[in-house]
Amino acid sequence: MLMDNSKRGGAAGTGPFRLADPRFGLARLALLPDNDPGPATPTDPVVVEGMFLSSEVDADTAPDHADRRLATQRAFDIRARRRTTPQSVFAAVADVEFTDASPDLAIGTAHRVRTYPNPVWLHQVCDQVLDSTEVLRGLRFTANNLTARRGDRLEADLPSNDSLTKPQHASIRATEAVDVIMDACRASATWSRIATAIRHRWPHVPESVIDTALRQLVRSGIVVTDLTPPDACTDPISHVLDKLPDTEPLAKTLTRLRETLATADAHPPGDAARMTALKTAHRITDRLNKTWRPLCADTAAEARIRLPKEAADQIAQAAGVLWRIAPHTDPLSTWHERFLHRYGAGRLVPVLEACDLVTGLGHDPNEPAAPHYRASTDALARLLNDALTCGALEVQLDASVIDALDQRRPGDQAEPSAEIYTRIVVASSTASDGDFCFAVTNTASPAGSTRARFTGLVPDGPVVTDTGQDTMVTELAFRPLSFAVAALTGRAEPAPWRIPIGTVPRPGDLLPDDLAVISNGQRLGLWSIRHHRPVKAVHHNQLGHHLMPPLAGFLCRLSQHGTVAVRPWTWGPFESAAFTPRVRFGNVILAPARWRLPEDLRQAAKGRTPWDAALKRWRTSTRPALPITVVVEDTDRHLPLDLDRDDDRELFRRYVSRGVAAVTEPPGGPQAIQAVVPGAAGRHALEIVVPLAAIAQPEPVTPLYSASVRCPCDGAFLPGGPWLSLAIDAPPSTQDAVLARITHAATDVADLWKRWFWLRYDTPQRGPHLRIRFHGDPATLGGQLLPILGQTCAALTTEGLSSGFGIETYHQETERYGGPGAIELVEDVFHHDAHLTARLLSSHPSANDRLAVAAVSAAEIARIVADGDRAALTPYRLDRAARHVQGRLRPRARAFDDTTPLHPPLWEDRAAALKIYRAFLPPQRRVNCASSLIHMHANRLLGDNNRERIARALAADLIARTTP
Template identity: 30%
Template structure:
């Protein structure tokens, strides 16, 4: 798509994220304190906690730290190590509360933003709290009640659809983890957890007849009493106590899930539990929990920092009485702010988003998904819908993708793909720009249209400007790559900086895009705070529009996917705190959680199947074949925050939308310093420093010596006093002249080897003066949703030479491995044609009677290039007679260094891809006859009997084959695919050689001599194609036949295949023009 068409429109809604304290609120952390001196630490901590708002924020965000603060204020003696830890932890929290806008507890909150022609801002201090029970505590409370059969028998349960049979046991792939440590500096958790939290031990139960009966009875929600009645009828002689014990055990181990557990879409989880208890007749428990909810409301109504400690402790004590494990609260904060920003802020954000998209690297699948796609195609082929449960089973399928944790995958983590030609050129551009800035001493790179054209791969070389702003000298910009034809929706997160409100109103402002923060799906950053807004529907509208927008519809081959909201139970209960998002879609996918999957709009794991085409994986409804796009507008870290099935469904649905709206330096990212990048009034990337000097991580030196080393490093790299330090989006502003700040930096360096420092948004932008109250000026982040404009939406997507219909999932067909002998011959691509033309005929001549068909394909995976040969026949002939002949033939190839490893394997037909099981035998006869025809053509190619280029020869075969399916209508089949201008140029170049192929004998026209043998082979292929056409003329099946012909004739080179398709389409267009001209 031309850069002229890349445009975004920002929605006139947004969210402002602001820390609790003004920038002046961190002044106390500048104190020169010896953290080993109890009196100094006590006075220091006492000074910080004297601010009741700070004390309350500490109590909410880190109860353990708050208790330590109260202990030292009460003169409880602490060891020197504990004193130092306390001083630094308190410092970090106060700095976070004054400099980091990411919402967490009372340390930072949110407010809606409106837009108008002018600027009107009021920042108050009467912020409002929203209080819920901590999800881990609530999970523990529910767990306790689920262990009481007197309660459980009244509840509805449903069978956990993550379970499956393995041998004589019923297995859940992982066990839920109720707790996650309240470690120092915790930021609420996004699901990744620590090393200790990553346990994913499976649980299982003996799969007895009684267990089978119970699980089957609870396939859809019903009360435990009803399930018990089913067991009573099935096993009347078994004691009631034994059956009750069985059901209680199934509930305790999550084989049966109760309705007590609030779904993720429930924004008032306590109310859900109260209502469920009431409905179950547990009125006493419901009253106790309702009383706790009232205490939450009482505490929420108390203004922050105005003596709410007693109310908070009362709520915590009441929770503790119900369940004593970590009875903490989860609190979100709605800011006391009225903010109306000028429309010009939206326009600047739109320009910045377009620049980020144009300069972004190519969209590349994450390595684990790329490897998994290859493994899936290797195992199941393309267009084959496979039950998702089977795919994820390590025994029956290929197991979870590499790096998955719940359960832990056994697949090897693959290496990253080689960068595209465009990305390599882009890396060169950015590296030269960064080095030029370093050499000249410039602290900033200002992008202009020329550089953006260059980075986007569409512009000529740009000579260097006065500030190193131009592209490097050389020929042409980056080209190629796998960029999306239409940009998708974005959620941009940027610091809005301005010297004053008046300056902001007249356009004197700067946006500073937040490093590492942002979303490819509007609603993800806003979603969990929707319940705080007066108009919650706004977030739902954004999320739905994002899911159904053209930038994402293009990804689903025409927008045929149905969006469905996702419900699941995160493995770590505390991560639910940040995962609660309202329900925005009528269709739902509910996996591993309580749900009524008998409802038409609700799909469980058993209702989902996985399919691959040549480019990607996608999820379909196993009943209808309809593609499903799972939606979960949340920033939850899927790596540790979701079961494998849920993570895969989400990652597959999001594939192609991974890139967040942030600046990416590419190969230059490893530099020890990178300059600021500016475009207009937006800083796309603040200056950044990497702590690469080993002297800074030397733990053997004292603080004074380390401070000297830090000063040396700062002088060398021109590091300012104030920097934002952290990993990913977790950054805290430090002043490197302040002793405690330096100590905090040293501690963080010891913990995180990938720690980075950025210039502060105010230093990079235009200061902090527009958002103020009596306490001072506040830093802030603005979250804005953007969608591609109409002109971007109208841009046609990149052509797809294949057609796809939605496959349906049938019962697994019986295996016929004994009727096939299948060998993988590992050999260099350079040897393939020699093996096929000189050596394979010898093997074919020795085939015993009883082998009725065979075919070959070329293949390449991480183990190397292969020729795969498959022979069909009577098992009594294949294995005792053909196998020795096959192995002798392989040994001969090895003896002359034409082949390496050889593996016998099982053959699984790709029935769904080729029209179903009834069509498969006819399809295999096509493969056989096409293999014979290709061998003849390769033989003549080797003998020099044709001067036709391989892609043109492949196109000749396409025309010959499609005519057998569609007769005189063959041009329409090819012309149904949009023209690919890049590869159509190849047709124009070879038009003269291709035009003779439009004659009556297309194959004879391609060869000077030996055409008779080719014609005979192609006529035999034609007969097989006519038989196959009686089973299916489905376009996707025909395209698959053509694709595999290219594979046999040329190989797996996608570029060559695209050229061959362009030639066949070009010839179809010529033929159509002739017919139109002749009338």
């Protein structure tokens, strides 16, 4: 039976996740039963086959390497019996069902294997056949949409042959001939079409010259072909053979390799006939191209895995707890801020323009993880201290503890979908059969990404249908940055649309140059220019963003922007503690107990003689005591080792000498029964991948004004034009003084400009500064006004008020303020608001007075532009301290609102400009435009987003009391 959360202190209530379509789930099983064979037991044929496929050390290794062979055999035997991560023939995958019935688990022996060439090997073979003229002329060629033009050169990145080496940067000169070829390849072209285009310009060019040019472009990554299989796992040899003529010498050898692999796959793992075929296939691959581990394999288990829906519900609740207590990370927060500074809210910016490394913002977020909140850190410290004080191996999370650990902020939304990896164990040998405990091992997103790798081996998952109106769900199709990990990409296409990135497009694909980035001021979004619909890009594969083309990784992050992901448990600042206890939520283990290795043990691992003594000392002295079986954490590999076995202790030493710094208890604890699936020779270890969907899905980000994209030069005013934009570096403490001096200087030469305004900024590049913008005649601005302002800024630097200034491009936020026809009207509002605010700063030095005046001003803007609609004043959600300030200042704000304000002419001038601007705006834009104006006024007067929220709340009160 399954335990209810209430029996072990689980918090009640519905979390942010529910079970997604179960067809996205997956079961992962160790292929051999968890029967310890003992040191003298012959190696299982499955382990022998796995070593042959996965290691340079196999069962036939020479006797002088016997120690190494035995250690490797032991490590692989453990993998095949106790690890559930699908790799070669050590572990397999199967469907998992969630039903209303009792658990039903079983595993047979008729397992199916899919064996295919290593993608590195196949890439090298494909490169070889490019030398064949007949092969080359039978291909289709497509310009790589990741190619960038820099001056007179074209640049692209070539995937590497291993996951540790960075992609190779390629650059070729963009000659006239190259331009002709690239133009011909924009929409995919045959050799004949390219040759026709070239001969149209150079009628007598030899065919061999065309061949040489195409080979160079393909091998540099500037042009891609259809020779590379789109799916590295499912019969890639047939794809290559379809591109080869019968006369190609390699075709016969590749055909034989395909037939030999089919013969091998007709037998289950470990079968002698399969091993014979694999050795033959290995010899064939070596004759064509010698590569380490030239063959790969995936295995589907003959298994029946049925679990109660209640199990999935408990795991979904545990995922909600992990979501609540994880630190908030936003890898695009700085990028988003830079986007708003450059382009503003509401503007559609082509994604290739926004992500350009030179002319745009790039696409590397480079954002560090956010630290734990102070309250959460204190709660973690109490948990750890309580466990250490009483020597407990476990801490339990109840509702009060979870509330103390909660790091979510108002408005945080869960990522749209995720999946959580969970080992299924039995709590102890005395527990009844089916009394399962669930141990979380990892998380990933989106739901279905793990299953996608095994497309063609297990039944396809569900397919999203397109309504023709809502968000376009698109699958990212790309080549990874390393051919070594191409097998992890799969070819699952549950989405109705594709975005090809650096690969061959298909008819109907969404191309990168059809996509635009947009922000609503709070979140980033993706938009299809051609279809006028929001776009959500997903990647159903197991690649990390660092192994994707940067644009693909950026689009993945973009589609999750504004949401919070589910992350595995972390002890935050205490992650390096000598011991951290097991963490339990109800029937789910969120983290195992973990022991950090002391430095003397790590040093002793360099030699066998000191190792045994150092390990014995640690085992007898450490508290809490180590279990007999510990799990070694080696990157993403978790290997259980029995410290009472000589061979396992030697394996432990080898892992520690390579850098392993910690061990954990087995999933569920030392008393848990690890193998739960009955089979003919014993029980097998089981892990399930549970697909989750967020209960509340984020709303798409849509354009505020127009779904059209304007030219990058529209609304961008470089120095020397009709706008002079200065950035004067100054901390907030001196900005008012700097502003007063600039205002005085500008007033003295009012005949040199037509209008001017200012605002406060803070960017990672410049830090805090003032942006001062003057509009007028270009010659006058640059020839007369700039020298005067330069002298003023020099004096500010001498007096210690500023560290300098710079001249910048002025980017108009056209979309944010109502479109092209409204931008000059709103700039007139900016001019009058800036003049009014400058006077208010000098006449209201008190921070409380400024806050009250800001509320009065916000109310006036909302009354004039938004017809008094209080929606223009949101958001103003306040915490307890802010509500206290609001209550204290409410009488002062009302008093200011009831009296004639200071500087009446300036208020009247701004009101007149606001009325003209409001008359131009369509009714549906008035609320958000008023909100933007309120924000800019608060920026000038308050310079603090937190105090702006208080001003908005006070303004809402002012409007409410005057509304009949």
